[in-house]
Amino acid sequence: MLNLLIATTLGETIMANIGYARVSTEGQELTAQLEQLKGAGVDKIFKEKASGVKQDRPQLAAMLDHLREGDTVIVCKLDRIARSTKHLLEIVETLEARKVSFKVLNINLDTSTPTGKLMLSMLAAIGQFEREMMLERQREGIELAKQAGKYKGRKATARDKSAEVQELLKQGMTKQAVADTLKIGVASVYRIARASTK
Incomplete structure (x- = not known):
């Protein structure tokens, strides 16, 4: 943290470890996640108390806005940051476009390593399979x-x-306000915004 402060004062760009913690209900506590994230050496933690199904996650949007190239996002578990495989892949795509690494503590996933990238590609394959199965069921339902x-x-x-x-x-x-207004995920807003600047 001191190095981050000194580098910021000197105007240097420094890579930071950014934590994201979330609980689904007001009755749950963030304590266990915060301790794990601090143990992993995070410099800043974004804390969210929100349902897994709701689109509005202001702290997730704030974290995505805060990130700089070279940073690493750290979470305790995959389900703390994403609602589904599809949502996870949207977030990871946003992070990769910003040149930000991603770590998940409970499964030792680290996208800055070859093994982490392999694990992520497997998740992507699962996500594609889930999507194809969903589309097939959808087509059958539409036909009926x-x-x-x-x-x-x-x-x-x-x-x-x-x-x-x-x-x-x-x-x-703001990107979060757009997501809320149109009832879509904030990661989708980031993806559309990025595509429009290419």
Whole structure:
């Protein structure tokens, strides 16, 4: 922490370990996660008390805004940062684009190592498999609904809302506010914003 303070004072760029801790309900405590993160040598911790299904995670958005190239995000478990494999991969994609590493303490995942990258690619493969299975079930459901005359079309996805995301960002809204307004994940907003600057 002292090195970080000295480097900041001197105007140098220094890599930082950034922790993220989350509990799902107000009754749960962050103490155990905070102790593990401090033991892992984090310089700053973002603390969240939010449900796994809700889109609004202001501290996750704040952490993503805070990150700089070379930083490492550290969590105790995968389910503390992501709601699903798909959500996890969105977050990791955002981190990789920012050149930020990712560590998960309970499974020794570290994307700065070859083993960590392999583990991540396996997770990505699982995520793709889950998505293909979901799409197959969806197609079957749509076919049955069409036969019964009950098909109403699909709901808009985050990708479908990319023009709205870009417009709201141009108006000066924060990424978290855009996510809340459009009812999409904040990681999706970051991905759309990044794609629009390419």
